[in-house]
Amino acid sequence: MSTHEAHAHEEHHHHEQSFIEKYVFSMDHKMIAKQFLITGMIMGIIGVAMSLIFRLQLAWPDKEWPIFESLLGKWGADGVMDPNIYLALVTIHGTIMVFFVLTAGLSGTFSNLLIPLQIGARDMASGFINMLSYWFFFASSVVMVISLFVESGPAASGWTVYPPLSALPQAMPGSGMGMTLWLVSMSLFIVSSLLGALNYIVTVLNLRTKGMSMTRLPLTIWAFFVTAILGVLSFPVLFSAALLLIFDRSMGTSFYLSDIMVAGELLTNQGGSPVLYQHLFWFLGHPEVYIILLPALGITSEVISTNARKPIFGYRAMVGSILAIAFLSFIVWGHHMFVTGMNPFLGSVFTFTTLLIAIPSAVKAFNYITTLWKGNLRLTPAMLFSIGLVSTFITGGLTGLILGDSALDINVHDTYFVVAHFHIVMGLSAIFGLFAGVYHWFPKLFGRRMNKGLGYIHFWVTFVSAYGVFFPMHFLGMAGLPRRYYTNTAFPMFDDLADINVLISVFAIVGGIAQVVFIFNFFYSALRGKVSSKNPWKSNTLEWTTPVEHMHGNWPGEIPEVHRWAYDYSKPGMEDDFVPQTVPLRPDEMETGH
Amino acid sequence: METFLIIIVALLALIALAQAMRVFELSGQLKGDDNSEDVTDKDNRNQGLLLLGALIFLMGGFLWTILEWSDVFLPKSASEHGVEIDNLWAISMGLIIVVFLITQPLLFGFGYRFRGSKTRKAAYMEHNNRLEFLWTIVPAVVLAGLIIYGLTTWSDIMNPSQEEEPMVVEIYAKQFGWTVRYAGTDNTLGYAHVRMSEGVNALGVDVNDANSFDDIIVNELHLPVGKPVELKFRSQDVIHSAYLPHFRVQMNCVPGTKTQFRFTPTVTTAEMRQDPEVIEKVKGINELRMEKGEDPWEFDYILLCNKICGSAHYNMQMKVVVETQEEYEKWLSEQKTFADNL
Numbered sequence: 001m002s003t004h005e006a007h008a009h010e011e012h013h014h015h016e017q018s019f020i021e022k023y024v025f026s027m028d029h030k031m032i033a034k035q036f037l038i039t040g041m042i043m044g045i046i047g048v049a050m051s052l053i054f055r056l057q058l059a060w061p062d063k064e065w066p067i068f069e070s071l072l073g074k075w076g077a078d079g080v081m082d083p084n085i086y087l088a089l090v091t092i093h094g095t096i097m098v099f100f101v102l103t104a105g106l107s108g109t110f111s112n113l114l115i116p117l118q119i120g121a122r123d124m125a126s127g128f129i130n131m132l133s134y135w136f137f138f139a140s141s142v143v144m145v146i147s148l149f150v151e152s153g154p155a156a157s158g159w160t161v162y163p164p165l166s167a168l169p170q171a172m173p174g175s176g177m178g179m180t181l182w183l184v185s186m187s188l189f190i191v192s193s194l195l196g197a198l199n200y201i202v203t204v205l206n207l208r209t210k211g212m213s214m215t216r217l218p219l220t221i222w223a224f225f226v227t228a229i230l231g232v233l234s235f236p237v238l239f240s241a242a243l244l245l246i247f248d249r250s251m252g253t254s255f256y257l258s259d260i261m262v263a264g265e266l267l268t269n270q271g272g273s274p275v276l277y278q279h280l281f282w283f284l285g286h287p288e289v290y291i292i293l294l295p296a297l298g299i300t301s302e303v304i305s306t307n308a309r310k311p312i313f314g315y316r317a318m319v320g321s322i323l324a325i326a327f328l329s330f331i332v333w334g335h336h337m338f339v340t341g342m343n344p345f346l347g348s349v350f351t352f353t354t355l356l357i358a359i360p361s362a363v364k365a366f367n368y369i370t371t372l373w374k375g376n377l378r379l380t381p382a383m384l385f386s387i388g389l390v391s392t393f394i395t396g397g398l399t400g401l402i403l404g405d406s407a408l409d410i411n412v413h414d415t416y417f418v419v420a421h422f423h424i425v426m427g428l429s430a431i432f433g434l435f436a437g438v439y440h441w442f443p444k445l446f447g448r449r450m451n452k453g454l455g456y457i458h459f460w461v462t463f464v465s466a467y468g469v470f471f472p473m474h475f476l477g478m479a480g481l482p483r484r485y486y487t488n489t490a491f492p493m494f495d496d497l498a499d500i501n502v503l504i505s506v507f508a509i510v511g512g513i514a515q516v517v518f519i520f521n522f523f524y525s526a527l528r529g530k531v532s533s534k535n536p537w538k539s540n541t542l543e544w545t546t547p548v549e550h551m552h553g554n555w556p557g558e559i560p561e562v563h564r565w566a567y568d569y570s571k572p573g574m575e576d577d578f579v580p581q582t583v584p585l586r587p588d589e590m591e592t593g594h
Numbered sequence: 595m596e597t598f599l600i601i602i603v604a605l606l607a608l609i610a611l612a613q614a615m616r617v618f619e620l621s622g623q624l625k626g627d628d629n630s631e632d633v634t635d636k637d638n639r640n641q642g643l644l645l646l647g648a649l650i651f652l653m654g655g656f657l658w659t660i661l662e663w664s665d666v667f668l669p670k671s672a673s674e675h676g677v678e679i680d681n682l683w684a685i686s687m688g689l690i691i692v693v694f695l696i697t698q699p700l701l702f703g704f705g706y707r708f709r710g711s712k713t714r715k716a717a718y719m720e721h722n723n724r725l726e727f728l729w730t731i732v733p734a735v736v737l738a739g740l741i742i743y744g745l746t747t748w749s750d751i752m753n754p755s756q757e758e759e760p761m762v763v764e765i766y767a768k769q770f771g772w773t774v775r776y777a778g779t780d781n782t783l784g785y786a787h788v789r790m791s792e793g794v795n796a797l798g799v800d801v802n803d804a805n806s807f808d809d810i811i812v813n814e815l816h817l818p819v820g821k822p823v824e825l826k827f828r829s830q831d832v833i834h835s836a837y838l839p840h841f842r843v844q845m846n847c848v849p850g851t852k853t854q855f856r857f858t859p860t861v862t863t864a865e866m867r868q869d870p871e872v873i874e875k876v877k878g879i880n881e882l883r884m885e886k887g888e889d890p891w892e893f894d895y896i897l898l899c900n901k902i903c904g905s906a907h908y909n910m911q912m913k914v915v916v917e918t919q920e921e922y923e924k925w926l927s928e929q930k931t932f933a934d935n936l
Binding site for chain 1: 719842882
C-alpha cells in the first residue's frame with residue numbers, strides 16, 4: 001500500500017463517527033454483516049414460530065388451541081384454525097425461511113463479514129451500495145411483516161405463489177392485499193440481493209490483497225463468489241416473473257391467465273399461460289436452492305478444515321464441484337414441473353441434467369468425510385454443526401435421486417416426500433451452516449466467545465429433533481399424503497398417519513425450544529461473553545490477523561501479503577499445527593494446494 | 595393485563611438466567627478454569643462419544659421407522675405402468691439406502707475415531723487424485739445406469755403403445771370438486787370451453803356439437819379393469835392436480851390448457867379390498883376410527899387434489915371405482931347423457 005493511502009486511512013480513523021453513521025446507516029461491511037444477521041434472526045424467529053403453530057394444527061386437528069385465537073385473532077376464533085390462515089402460515093413460513101433467513105441472513109451475513117476480511121480488503125468495493133443492500137432488505141422485511149396484519153390475510157398460495165391462484169383475489173382471501181404486499185416485499189428483496197451480489201463479485205475480483213490469487217482463496221470465498229454470480233443471473237428472472245404477475249393482478253394483462261371462471265365470474269383474460277410463470281419462477285427457484293446451500297457448504301469447508309487441523313481434502317475438486325453445481329443449477333429447473341403437462345421430452349432432458357448434479361455433490365460429500373479421516377478433530381459447536389450439515393446434505397441429497405427422476409416424481413410430486421427432501425437437504429443443511437458460521441465467527445463478529453456448553457446443548461437437541469421432524473415425513477409422502485393440506489382427516493386412508501404427525505410435531509416443538517438456548521447464548525455472549533483472543537481457533541485465514549476490536553479499514557497498518565493457500569494445517573516440518581496465509585514460504589518449503 | 599404480566603415475568607426470568615450464567619462463569623474463573631471456552635480433550639471425548647450416539651440414533655431410528663411404519667405405504671400398484679414405477683422405485687431406494695448406510699457410519703465414525711487430543715497431530719493430505727477419480731467415476735457410472743433406466747420408464751409411461759385405442763374420459767376441476775365426462779358411444783368428447791359454461795351446463799359443453807350428445811357427466815370416476823384409459827384434464831379456475839396415488843398417476847389441471855395421462859387399471863376395487871396388505875391396513879385404520887367413534891372405512895380408490903388451490907384444497911376429492919367390463923357398462927347405462935339432461 002502506498003504511503004498516501006495509509007495516510008488517508010489514518011485521517012479517516014480519527015474522524016469520530018456518530019451513532020447513526022456507526023450503527024444505523026453504516027457503510028462498514030462488518031456492521032452490515034451484523035445487521036443482516038440480526039434482522040435474519042428476527043425473521044427466523046417469526047418463520048419458525050409459524051411452523052410450530054401449523055404443526056399444532058397438523059398433529060391435533062380436532063383440538064382447540066386458545067393460543068390460535070391469541071395469535072391469529074379472527075383466523076383462529078374459538079381456537080379453531082381457519083384453512084385460509086393455515087395456507088398463509090405455510091406460505092409465509094416458506095418465504096421467510098428461504099429468502100429472509102437462508103438467503104439474506106446466511107449469505108448476507110457471511111459474504112459481508114468474510115469477503116473483505118478473508119481476501120484482504122479494507123471494505124467492500126462500494127460501502128454505499130452495501131448499505132443500500134441492507135436497507136432494501138430491511139424495507140422488504142418490514143413490508144413482509146406488515147403483510148401479516150392486513151384484513152384479508154397474508155399471501156396464501158404457497159411460497160411459489162403460482163398464478164392463477166395468486167393472481168385472483170376471488171380465488172382466496174390471501175390473494176388480495178396480502179399478495180400485493182408479498183410482491184412489493186419480494187421486489188425490494190430482489191433489489192437488495194442484486195446490490196449485494198454485484199458488490200461481492202466486484203470485491204472478490206478486484207480487491208484481493210497481494211499474493212491472494214484465485215487459487216489461494218479460502219473455499220468460503222469461492223462459495224460466496226459463485227453464489228453471488230448465481231444471484232445476479234437468476235434473481236432478475238424472478239423479478240420479471242413478479243412484475244408480470246403484478247401486471248396481471250392490477251392492470252388486466254393476461255401473461256399467466258387464460259379462460260378462467262372463478263367464483264361464478266367469467267374473466268376476460270385470454271392467451272396467457274400459468275406454466276410460463278412456473279418456468280420463470282423456477283429459473284430462479286432452482287439456482288436459489290444453491291444460493292442457499294453453497295454459502296453453507298463454503299462455511300463448512302472452512303470450519304471442518306480448521307477444526308480437523310487438516311487441509312480440506314481436494315481443494316481443486318471442491319472448487320470444481322462448486323462451479324459444476326452452479327452451472328448445472330441453471331439447467332434443471334424443469335424438474336419442479338414434471339407433472340405440469342409439459343412435453344415429456346423436456347422431462348427427459350431435465351431428469352438427465354438433474355441427476356448429473358449428484359456427481360459433484362458426491363465429490364463434495366466424500367471430500368468432507370476424507371478431511372475428517374486422520375484428523376485431530378476439535379469438536380467445537382461449529383464443528384459439530386458442520387458434521388451435522390454433511391450428514392443432512394447426504395441424507396437429503398440422496399432422495400433427490402428419486403424426485404429428480406421424472407418417472408418416480410409422478411407419484412410423490414407435491415407430497416410430504418418432497419417436504420422431507422428439501423427441508424433436509426436445503427433447510428437443515430443451510431441452517432446448520434448458518435449456526436456453524438455464527439459459532440465459528442462469533443469472536444470476529446463481536447470480539448467475544450459464545451458459551452461452549454450452551455452451544456453443545458443447542459447442537460444436540462437441534463440435530464436430534466431435526467431428524468425427528470423431517471425423516472418421518474418420507475413415510476407420509478410414501479403413503480401418498482399431499483403437502484399443504486390443512487388437515488388429513490378428510491381422507492380415512494390417511495388416518496393411520498396421525499401418530500406420525502404427532503411425533504413430528506413433538507420433535508418440532510422440542511427443536512423450536514432449543515433455539516431459545518441459541519438466542520440466549522447469542523445475545524448474552526455478545527454483551528457479556530468472554531473476550532476473545534485474536535485468533536481463537538488457530539486458523540490460517542486473514543480475518544484472524546485483524547484486531548479483535550472492530551476498526552474501519554480492518555487492518556491498522558498495511559494489508560498483509562499472502563504467501564500460501566488457506567489450508568496449511570499440520571504441515572510436516574512446521575512448528576505449529578497451523579501456518580497462517582501471511583507466513584512466507586520457507587526457502588526449502590514446497591507450496592502445496594494449488 | 596395478563597399479557598403484560600406474562601411479558602414482565604418472561605423478562606425477569608431472562609435477567610435471572612443471565613445473572614446465573616454470570617455467576618457460573620465467574621465461579622469457573624475463580625477455580626482457575628480460565629479456558630472455559632476452549633475445547634479440552636475431555637470435551638472432545640464426550641462429544642466424540644455423542645457423535646457415536648448420533649450414529650446409533652440415526653441407524654436405530656432408520657430401522658425402527660422402517661419396521662414400525664412399513665404398513666403406511668401405498669398398497670401395490672393398481673395400474674400397468676405403476677408396476678414399472680414401483681420397480682424403478684425399489685431399485686433407486688435400495689441404492690440410496692446402501693449409500694446412506696455406508697456414508698453416515700463413515701462420517702460419524704470418523705468423528706469419533708479421530709476426536710482430537712493435545713498429544714496427537716493430524717495427517718497432512720491435501721488431495722489424492724486416484725481417490726477423487728474413484729468417487730467421481732463410480733457415482734457417474736451408477737447414475738448413468740439410473741438415468742437410462744429412469745428415462746426408459748418415463749418414455750414407456752408417456753408414450754404408451756398405440757395398439758388399443760384408449761377410452762377417453764375428461765376430468766374437470768374447479769374449486770373445490772371434480773366432475774367426470776365420459777365420451778359416450780362415439781368415444782369422442784364434445785367440444786367444450788369455459789366461455790360456454792352456463793347454468794346446468796357447468797362444464798361449458800358445446801350444445802351444437804354432435805359429439806357432445808352422448809357425453810355422460812357424473813361425479814364419480816368408474817373405470818373398466820384392463821382397459822387403457824386416457825384422462826383429459828381441464829380446470830375452470832386455478833391450477834389443480836389430479837392425483838390418483840394407487841395408480842401412480844398425477845397430472846396438473848391447468849386453466850387455459852388441456853393435459854392428459856394415459857394408463858391401464860389392472861386391479862378392481864373389489865380385488866384390492868381382498869388384498870391381504872389392504873385388509874391389514876384397513877383393519878388398522880378402522881381400529882383407530884373406532885377409538886374416535888367414527889364409522890368404519892371401506893377401501894376405495896381415490897382421486898385427490900395435489901396442487902394448492904384454496905381454502906378447501908384439503909378436501910377436494912372424488913371416489914374412483916375400478917370394476918369389470920360388465921359392471922362398468924351396467925353402471926354407465928344407468929347414467930343420463932348430456933342430451934337427456936338438456
